[in-house]
Amino acid sequence: MKLTLKIWRQPDPTAAGGLQTFVVDDISPDMSFLEMLDVLNEQLNAEGTEPVAFDSDCREGICGMCGLMINGEAHGPTRTTTCQLHMRSFADGDTITIEPWRASAFPVLKDLCVDRQAFDRIIASGGYISVNTGAAPDAHAMPVAKEHADRAFDAATCIACGACVASCPNASASLFLGAKITHLGELPQGQAERDYRVVQMTAQHDAEGFGGCTNIGECAAACPKEIPLDVISQLNWDLHAAMRHGR
Amino acid sequence: MSEPMDDAAGYYELGEPIRDTKAPGGPIETRWETREFEARIANPANRRRLSIIVVGTGLAGASAAATLGEAGYVVKSFCYQDSPRRAHSIAAQGGINAAKNYKGDGDSVYRLFYDTIKGGDYRSRESNVYRLAEVSRNIIDQCVAQGVPFAREYGGLLDNRSFGGVQVSRTFYARGQTGQQLLLGAYQALERQVAAGSVRCYSRHEMLELIVVDGRARGIIVRDMVTGEIETYFADVVVLATGGYGNVFFLSTNAMGCNVTATWRAHRKGAYFGNPCYTQIHPTCIPVTGAHQSKLTLMSESLRNDGRIWVPKKAADCDKDPRDIGEEDRDYYLERIYPAYGNLVPRDIASRQAKNMCDEGRGVGPEVDGVRRGVYLDFTEAIERLGRQAIENKYGNLFDMYAQITGEDPYRVPMRIYPAVHYVMGGLWVDYDLQATIPGLFVTGEANFSDHGANRLGASALMQGLADGYFVLSNTIRDYLADGPFERIPEDHPAVREAQESVRTRIETLLAPGGSRSVDSYHRELGHIMWEYCGMERTADGLRKAIDLIRGLRADFWRNVKVLGSAEGLNQSLERAGRVADFLELGELMCIDALHRRESCGGHFRAESQTEEGEALRDDENFAYVAAWEWTGDGEKPVLHKENLTYEFVEMKQRSYK
Numbered sequence: 001m002k003l004t005l006k007i008w009r010q011p012d013p014t015a016a017g018g019l020q021t022f023v024v025d026d027i028s029p030d031m032s033f034l035e036m037l038d039v040l041n042e043q044l045n046a047e048g049t050e051p052v053a054f055d056s057d058c059r060e061g062i063c064g065m066c067g068l069m070i071n072g073e074a075h076g077p078t079r080t081t082t083c084q085l086h087m088r089s090f091a092d093g094d095t096i097t098i099e100p101w102r103a104s105a106f107p108v109l110k111d112l113c114v115d116r117q118a119f120d121r122i123i124a125s126g127g128y129i130s131v132n133t134g135a136a137p138d139a140h141a142m143p144v145a146k147e148h149a150d151r152a153f154d155a156a157t158c159i160a161c162g163a164c165v166a167s168c169p170n171a172s173a174s175l176f177l178g179a180k181i182t183h184l185g186e187l188p189q190g191q192a193e194r195d196y197r198v199v200q201m202t203a204q205h206d207a208e209g210f211g212g213c214t215n216i217g218e219c220a221a222a223c224p225k226e227i228p229l230d231v232i233s234q235l236n237w238d239l240h241a242a243m244r245h246g247r
Numbered sequence: 248m249s250e251p252m253d254d255a256a257g258y259y260e261l262g263e264p265i266r267d268t269k270a271p272g273g274p275i276e277t278r279w280e281t282r283e284f285e286a287r288i289a290n291p292a293n294r295r296r297l298s299i300i301v302v303g304t305g306l307a308g309a310s311a312a313a314t315l316g317e318a319g320y321v322v323k324s325f326c327y328q329d330s331p332r333r334a335h336s337i338a339a340q341g342g343i344n345a346a347k348n349y350k351g352d353g354d355s356v357y358r359l360f361y362d363t364i365k366g367g368d369y370r371s372r373e374s375n376v377y378r379l380a381e382v383s384r385n386i387i388d389q390c391v392a393q394g395v396p397f398a399r400e401y402g403g404l405l406d407n408r409s410f411g412g413v414q415v416s417r418t419f420y421a422r423g424q425t426g427q428q429l430l431l432g433a434y435q436a437l438e439r440q441v442a443a444g445s446v447r448c449y450s451r452h453e454m455l456e457l458i459v460v461d462g463r464a465r466g467i468i469v470r471d472m473v474t475g476e477i478e479t480y481f482a483d484v485v486v487l488a489t490g491g492y493g494n495v496f497f498l499s500t501n502a503m504g505c506n507v508t509a510t511w512r513a514h515r516k517g518a519y520f521g522n523p524c525y526t527q528i529h530p531t532c533i534p535v536t537g538a539h540q541s542k543l544t545l546m547s548e549s550l551r552n553d554g555r556i557w558v559p560k561k562a563a564d565c566d567k568d569p570r571d572i573g574e575e576d577r578d579y580y581l582e583r584i585y586p587a588y589g590n591l592v593p594r595d596i597a598s599r600q601a602k603n604m605c606d607e608g609r610g611v612g613p614e615v616d617g618v619r620r621g622v623y624l625d626f627t628e629a630i631e632r633l634g635r636q637a638i639e640n641k642y643g644n645l646f647d648m649y650a651q652i653t654g655e656d657p658y659r660v661p662m663r664i665y666p667a668v669h670y671v672m673g674g675l676w677v678d679y680d681l682q683a684t685i686p687g688l689f690v691t692g693e694a695n696f697s698d699h700g701a702n703r704l705g706a707s708a709l710m711q712g713l714a715d716g717y718f719v720l721s722n723t724i725r726d727y728l729a730d731g732p733f734e735r736i737p738e739d740h741p742a743v744r745e746a747q748e749s750v751r752t753r754i755e756t757l758l759a760p761g762g763s764r765s766v767d768s769y770h771r772e773l774g775h776i777m778w779e780y781c782g783m784e785r786t787a788d789g790l791r792k793a794i795d796l797i798r799g800l801r802a803d804f805w806r807n808v809k810v811l812g813s814a815e816g817l818n819q820s821l822e823r824a825g826r827v828a829d830f831l832e833l834g835e836l837m838c839i840d841a842l843h844r845r846e847s848c849g850g851h852f853r854a855e856s857q858t859e860e861g862e863a864l865r866d867d868e869n870f871a872y873v874a875a876w877e878w879t880g881d882g883e884k885p886v887l888h889k890e891n892l893t894y895e896f897v898e899m900k901q902r903s904y905k
Contacts, residue, residue: 058337
């Protein structure tokens with residue numbers, strides 16, 4: 001396949017960026033999207049042009065490090081992470097526009113790399129169960145009904161890639177936030193801090209500059225881990241409950 | 248005693264033996280308790296003045312940083328990723344072992360200990376492994392309390408499954424994403440300490456040098472990967488939890504960024520490297536499709552519980568649709584050769600037999616460089632027996648992943664699999680306290696060599712990472728810290744200046760203009776050499792050839808590598824160049840280690856040491872030791888220190904899975 005790539009290039013966080021056009025040839029449909037960018041970068045290196053910076057690590061869809069806007073869609077045309085997108089999703093002669101995540105809470109560092117530390121700070125604000133090492137009772141001391149365990153698991157599969165934020169017109173991180181609230185709130189172990197958690201994490205979310213949720217649903221549609229939209233309902237429900245409890 | 252032929256004569260010098268002096272003697276059941284008691288306690292009031300650097304935020308690093316933070320020490324945590332949560336532990340799929348015996352199937356601490364010693368082919372320490380089995384139970388308790396959503400039965404209790412090469416159900420799992428869930432548990436515990444002010448995290452920071460002052464590890468030099476700034480951090484103790492070096496093979500199941508730099512830099516500063524040639528090749532990975540391949544994807548070997556592995560009996564059938572090949576024309580070769588274990592034989596056997604089938608010309612899938620490198624993993628029978636829904640519940644995400652990557656539907660067409668480098672048992676040598684040969688340097692998880700011997704059992708890596716980080720390190724490091732805080736080190740101390748200078752010089756050399764070959768091209772070539780000569784099957788001639796090739800490649804790299812961009816700011820080519828430069832040194836040591844160890848053992852097969860039936864033949868008389876290698880300088884021969892392994896509790900037997 002021969003492809004035309006329009007790629008966002010920006011030398012550093014403060015510089016103005018812009019789209020630049022490159023052409024790659026001999027792309028195999030079995031390549032992953034990031035392998036296609038590897039091929040481009042080898043080509044640029046040979047030509048003496050600095051390669052395009054983009055993040056990736058595990059390249060098996062679980063670490064959440066990769067994430068690109070591809071033709072205006074977070075992670076591209078299929079519902080997966082960018083690293084698991086394969087070139088068989090494109091056709092010979094296509095033009096592909098590649099941009100970094102767009103959100104003021106995710107500043108661009110260089111080219112296609114963004115800073116997502118806001119997510120770490122949201123987790124630090126309350127996204128955990130407080131238990132010191134060694135202080136745990138036997139694992140079988142507290143049974144968890146399978147339906148709760150399964151729902152907790154489904155929410156816990158969030159990889160914090162940021163596609164929800166990038167695809168939301170409000171740049172809201174409500175899906176990310178709701179996923180953690182649901183994961184921990186669904187388990188008996190998570191009850192003690194449930195009110196505190198939702199209040200703290202929501203406050204941090206807003207302080208980071210993420211927008212509010214207006215129930216558009218683009219986030220869940222773009223989520224490579226298929227986190228369901230109802231985690232946001234859960235988030236709202238928990239937040240109301242906490243307020244009723246005077247938090 | 249027969250003298251072994253020393254294939255590596257001339258490549259190394261023999262040094263003094265080395266010994267683990269920290270493990271107490273006595274009954275194996277009481278050794279850890281004894282050490283926990285005898286290890287001194289750092290006064291709680293003093294802990295606020297004791298500082299710890301932890302490099303790496305995978306299971307072993309995040310759990311250690313969180314636990315040490317909880318204990319009241321001042322902790323700094325570093326990772327090269329953009330968030331601690333991305334460390335490659337996250338990709339572990341299958342599960343985590345623990346001797347809970349919740350199934351009542353006869354499991355016990357002793358059995359897990361015994362299985363792990365045997366699985367490691369009698370090349371690990373009894374004391375360490377017993378401790379690992381002992382604390383395995385606490386890990387599950389800890390993780391459940393943190394909210395890790397393990398798989399549960401309808402009664403609400405935890406589910407277990409049996410896993411590669413083991414006959415009891417002791418593996419806890421969270422669908423096919425156990426590593427992710429355990430890591431998020433540790434990451435959340437870490438972030439809780441960040442909020443509490445006891446841990447400070449530095450992401451997108453890469454360690455490039457260890458600072459050793461007066462014989463003690465006292466700090467690290469890192470590069471801020473965003474600004475390019477070279478920064479120096481001091482502490483009373485340094486913990487390396489930086490994972491494995493499987494990426495020396497270029498293609499592996501490791502993440503793109505996994506590297507050896509932190510441990511290799513420590514090795515060059517005096518930390519001995521234990522058993523560098525012990526590599527694990529994982530049998531169930533998705534085969535290579537072409538020259539562009541950047542990494543290999545593993546699928547959990549739990550798939551072997553229900554999938555049946557086969558190749559066509561006739562080479563002529565290899566390009567047929569597998570569904571058109573009749574039962575009578577299929578060779579379920581593992582079930583045929585190993586009737587007792589069948590598809591559940593240990594990883595090394597499953598891997599080597601898959602390679603043998605492909606080398607015989609009976610491999611399947613696309614031809615790459617003239618060979619079909621793949622075998623079938625077939626769920627047809629399991630789907631008929633259990634129903635599609637049951638298979639989906641157990642393996643749904645793995646099937647999806649396979650379909651995503653290959654474009655084929657594994658519910659309808661058998662999967663194709665092939666072995667890939669997955670894990671390294673080798674790593675920095677540590678004693679029972681997890682302390683390296685540099686005082687004040689501790690090493691946890693895959694980065695150390697300690698618990699898996701010559702082969703790691705499935706679902707034991709997660710166990711070891713968390714055992715080290717949650718339960719072992721915090722109890723041993725305090726003995727060292729009881730003598731602290733150590734004297735403050737001025738920024739202009741000669742050892743610090745020297746370390747900073749060497750980092751800067753190296754970066755300048757890598758960025759010097761005039762080169763013509765990309766970093767990746769060197770890395771790929773090194774990977775080919777390692778896979779060909781230091782992979783599943785090794786020969787003395789092949790290894791000698793590999794050493795020559797690597798030396799030539801390394802010399803060429805420093806003359807001719809082309810790295811664009813500048814030292815300031817984000818420069819991913821520069822990051823990779825530094826890592827590949829270290830891989831080029833490590834690769835040579837791996838080959839020398841493999842060359843000197845003229846025995847087939849654990850995960851590796853030496854052609855010169857096999858039974859008449861062509862199975863691996865261990866040589867306990869000559870090689871029942873840990874090879875701890877000392878760095879002696881660029882271009883100098885490494886020095887080998889042997890740590891003899893003695894077995895007081897488990898009798899050494901030749902493995903037989905027939």
